[in-house]
Amino acid sequence: MTLLPVFIGLVVGWVALRGLLAHPLLPSWVRTAVFWSVPLGAVTWFVIMTADDAFLFPETAPCPREPMREGVLGDGKVSGISTPFPPRAYCRWEDGTVYDLAPGAEFVFWVFFAMTVVPLAAGLWHALREPKSLLR
Secondary structure, eight states: OOOOHHHHHHHHHHHHHHHHHHOOSOHHHHHHHHHHHHHHOOOOOOOOHTOOOSSSSSSOOSSSSSOOTTTTOOOSSSEEEEETTTTEEEETTSSSSEEEEEEHHHHHHHHHHHHHHHHHHHHHHHHHGGGGGGGG
């Protein structure tokens, strides 16, 4: 049952991409921006997902295993948490304190996401309004 939404998403994405490429009013720099923002958004997402991992140097982990000073950042045990969508990486302590690890990268991800979704929506709109323009 999970393959059906994926398949529908791929078909809608393919039609939107074809509509974007066939849209007569969009300048070429918009198309170029879409093709650059997709891989850069994926790299930004990867940076956010790995922000809480201390794979190279565990002693310099972004989520320290013990509090730096009692009551400064958080008390008790800490855990690094990443959520895939919306992308967010943060540390959470036992007392409920939350510390965001990559707020700048989250903003950059949403910029790239908007730079991808808005032109593709325009392409989908064009493909649905003029389906014959896709038959080149």
